[in-house]
Amino acid sequence: MAEPRSAVQLLTPEGRLNTDGAAAEYLPYIDALDDDQLRQFYRDMVVVRRFDVEAANLQRQGEMGLWVPSMGQEAAQVGSAYATRAQDHIFPAYREHAIAMIRGVDLIDIIRMLRGLTHGGWDPKQRGNFHLYTLVIGSHALHATGFAMGIALDGDPTGDPDKDEATIVYFGDGATSQGDVSEAFVFAASYRTPQVFFLQNNHWAISVPVSVQSRTPLYQRSEGFGIPSVQIDGNDVLASFAVTKRNLDEARGGTGPRLIEALTYRMGAHTSSDDPTKYRSDAEVASWAERDPISRYETWLRSLGATDNFFENVKTEAEDFAADIRRRTLELPTPDPALMFDHVYSEPHPVTEEQKAWLADYEQSYGGDA
Amino acid sequence: MSDIVTGQDQVRTAHPEQTPEAPATAELPMAKALNAGLRKALADDPKVLLMGEDIGPLGGVFRITEGLQAEFGPKRVIDTPLAESGIIGTAIGLAMRGYRPVVEIQFDGFIFPGFDQITTQLAKLTNRHEGTQAFPVVIRVPYGGHIGAVEHHQESPEAYFAHTPGLRLVSPSTPNDAYWMIQEAIRSNDPVMFFEPKSRYWPKGTVDFRASVAPLHSSRVVRTGTDVTVLGHGAMVSVLLQAAEIAEAEGASLEVVDLRSLSPIDYRPILESVQKTGRLVIASEAPGFASIPSEIAATVAEKAFYSLEAPVLRVTGFDAPFPPAKLETQYLPDADRVLEAVDRALAY
Numbered sequence: 273m274a275e276p277r278s279a280v281q282l283l284t285p286e287g288r289l290n291t292d293g294a295a296a297e298y299l300p301y302i303d304a305l306d307d308d309q310l311r312q313f314y315r316d317m318v319v320v321r322r323f324d325v326e327a328a329n330l331q332r333q334g335e336m337g338l339w340v341p342s343m344g345q346e347a348a349q350v351g352s353a354y355a356t357r358a359q360d361h362i363f364p365a366y367r368e369h370a371i372a373m374i375r376g377v378d379l380i381d382i383i384r385m386l387r388g389l390t391h392g393g394w395d396p397k398q399r400g401n402f403h404l405y406t407l408v409i410g411s412h413a414l415h416a417t418g419f420a421m422g423i424a425l426d427g428d429p430t431g432d433p434d435k436d437e438a439t440i441v442y443f444g445d446g447a448t449s450q451g452d453v454s455e456a457f458v459f460a461a462s463y464r465t466p467q468v469f470f471l472q473n474n475h476w477a478i479s480v481p482v483s484v485q486s487r488t489p490l491y492q493r494s495e496g497f498g499i500p501s502v503q504i505d506g507n508d509v510l511a512s513f514a515v516t517k518r519n520l521d522e523a524r525g526g527t528g529p530r531l532i533e534a535l536t537y538r539m540g541a542h543t544s545s546d547d548p549t550k551y552r553s554d555a556e557v558a559s560w561a562e563r564d565p566i567s568r569y570e571t572w573l574r575s576l577g578a579t580d581n582f583f584e585n586v587k588t589e590a591e592d593f594a595a596d597i598r599r600r601t602l603e604l605p606t607p608d609p610a611l612m613f614d615h616v617y618s619e620p621h622p623v624t625e626e627q628k629a630w631l632a633d634y635e636q637s638y639g640g641d642a
Numbered sequence: 643m644s645d646i647v648t649g650q651d652q653v654r655t656a657h658p659e660q661t662p663e664a665p666a667t668a669e670l671p672m673a674k675a676l677n678a679g680l681r682k683a684l685a686d687d688p689k690v691l692l693m694g695e696d697i698g699p700l701g702g703v704f705r706i707t708e709g710l711q712a713e714f715g716p717k718r719v720i721d722t723p724l725a726e727s728g729i730i731g732t733a734i735g736l737a738m739r740g741y742r743p744v745v746e747i748q749f750d751g752f753i754f755p756g757f758d759q760i761t762t763q764l765a766k767l768t769n770r771h772e773g774t775q776a777f778p779v780v781i782r783v784p785y786g787g788h789i790g791a792v793e794h795h796q797e798s799p800e801a802y803f804a805h806t807p808g809l810r811l812v813s814p815s816t817p818n819d820a821y822w823m824i825q826e827a828i829r830s831n832d833p834v835m836f837f838e839p840k841s842r843y844w845p846k847g848t849v850d851f852r853a854s855v856a857p858l859h860s861s862r863v864v865r866t867g868t869d870v871t872v873l874g875h876g877a878m879v880s881v882l883l884q885a886a887e888i889a890e891a892e893g894a895s896l897e898v899v900d901l902r903s904l905s906p907i908d909y910r911p912i913l914e915s916v917q918k919t920g921r922l923v924i925a926s927e928a929p930g931f932a933s934i935p936s937e938i939a940a941t942v943a944e945k946a947f948y949s950l951e952a953p954v955l956r957v958t959g960f961d962a963p964f965p966p967a968k969l970e971t972q973y974l975p976d977a978d979r980v981l982e983a984v985d986r987a988l989a990y
Binding site: 390391392395396397398403404406408411413414415416417418419420421422423425426451452455456458459462611614615616617618619621622623624 | 691717722723725727728730731732733734735736737738739740741755758759762763766768769770771772773774775776777807808810830831832906
């Protein structure tokens with residue numbers, strides 16, 4: 273077994289830039305960012321965290337059947353999302369709210385799904401190639417791989433990173449135990465797909481710790497399949513950005529697939545139906561709170577000159593965003609029952625047409641207010 | 643996985659539809675008709691891809707794709723790793739990319755590692771996308787018994803998939819239908835499961851390259867009669883025709899209906915036939931419990947109740963695992979089992 277390597281970290285939990293060792297080779301990616309871009313990372317992490325709190329509250333108030341919190345994983349998501357290019361295709365699991373927002377999904381569409389109004393919510397082609405959430409753990413790893421096989425079949429890379437395409441697929445530590453993820457590694461390696469596997473190791477698959485999923489560090493898993501990998505501090509938005517940028521650009525250029533394991537932590541429950549106090553300690557949660565992705569980044573931005581005024585503005589923006597989500601959630605219309613039938617098939621089908629007509633007649637028979 | 647090829651006809655046929663002096667018809671076994679249909683689909687649409695285990699240089703364990711990789715190259719005819727979920731799951735991603743993957747599952751009993759990707763992903767993704775993305779994936783499944791093979795190589799798993807909204811299921815019974823239906827399945831923008839009766843791969847039949855005999859999702863009367871309607875799909879159709887010959891000699895007139903499409907089911911020819919005969923026997927190789935014959939029996943009872951002179955009867959495989967090969971002739975419905983049911987129907 274390979275000797276474990278240390279995780280790439282550019283920003284320490286205390287908010288200092290790390291210039292040693294592995295970090296040094298990634299710093300040029302950060303140096304290339306201007307102040308506005310750096311501040312955008314902060315803004316998005318804060319807005320999505322506030323959104324997450326608002327959505328969890330809405331669920332508790334009975335406005336959604338379920339909520340899937342992303343709190344604690346903002347750095348892994350925001351950094352990697354900004355590392356993608358416009359032409360890339362993103363295949364999320366179901367907790368990637370920050371990436372959805374950055375790629376252009378209206379987050380009310382995620383609310384619509386968890387409020388029970390749709391199984392999808394958006395057209396990926398109109399929303400930054402951000403594909404639909406997949407609730408069956410790991411299944412979408414194969415879709416991302418097949419899509420990347422299609423990119424490779426369409427033609428060799430041009431060498432222009434602004435044109436060459438890649439896919440990035442997000443999944444968690446629990447998903448690594450699914451056969452579909454291992455099969456995706458096999459297909460990706462065999463066909464040398466332009467693809468990054470982005471593994472958010474948040475340490476818990478609902479109530480089961482990562483030690484039950486794997487006895488080896490998870491980033492080593494893909495190497496056995498011939499997929500080079502790197503482990504990062506997933507609560508460091510700079511590491512997430514720089515390492516994803518490099519690996520995606522290498523993959524799109526034809527090196528074959530890569531895997532990034534981002535070490536992070538799910539600060540909240542798995543979903544609103546979960547009770548994490550039954551399986552993990554307060555001390556563990558507290559230790560991760562000290563490694564919070566937002567507070568360390570705030571410290572660093574202040575060291576670069578950001579003032580209270582900036583942070584107050586972001587806070588106001590986040591409050592406004594949350595209020596807007598709350599207002600729009602309460603206004604969401606219930607879909608027409610015809611929605612059940614309309615897209616079961618893409619071409620006419622006698623059974624769905626007959627049943628759609630029957631349901632309409634049945635509802636009409638007692639005034640349509642069943 | 644076994645490399646079983648029975649009764650194969652190794653004579654390489656020309657591909658008459660692609661030569662200037664192409665004859666309008668040819669005598670071909672179903673295996674060669676499928677090969678010709680796949681070749682036509684590959685030639686007509688550059689987005690059509692074939693994927694599966696051993697389909698490249700080997701041409702598949704049944705040689706259905708023989709010669710196609712040499713002709714179209716390894717980027718159109720793709721040998722995949724040995725992983726059914728991986729094959730279906732990557733085909734889904736390729737469909738999202740704009741390709742039209744045609745997947746070969748090596749044997750009926752090996753489809754289940756891909757069951758999750760077929761039923762919870764492929765079947766539902768059109769619905770989940772609310773019509774903004776089509777999933778034109780064809781899954782070819784050699785199915786059924788009569789070939790004397792080992793466990794997992796002779797099964798009829800159609801009903802599992804017919805139960806799943808979002809999938810279309812078809813099954814040809816003749817070389818001509820095989821040639822046309824595979825092309826129509828590939829042109830469909832919905833996922834189509836294509837059940838190939840492997841025991842019928844090698845008997846020859848006339849393929850007419852000019853036009854298909856019926857649309858993809860239609861059932862069809864293939865022999866007219868007046869006393870009892872007998873209905874089945876795939877390999878069962880030849881058993882029903884054989885039973886009809888025997889019955890005629892014994893003085894009973896059977897009307898044979900080839901189902902062709904298992905989902906959706908085209909009921910019009912079935913109901914018209916039952917309205918004429920008043921009796922219906924449905925045959926299938928699969929176990930009968932919660933089966934396609936059960937579904938048809940229920941619907942015919944609902945829609946043709948006053949035409950029926952006898953209960954609808956089912957002749958199916960038994961509700962036991964497909965037996966060891968030496969027992970398969972007792973397991974699979976044959977002409978005698980069909981005629982036993984015909985006699986019971988006529989006794990009312």
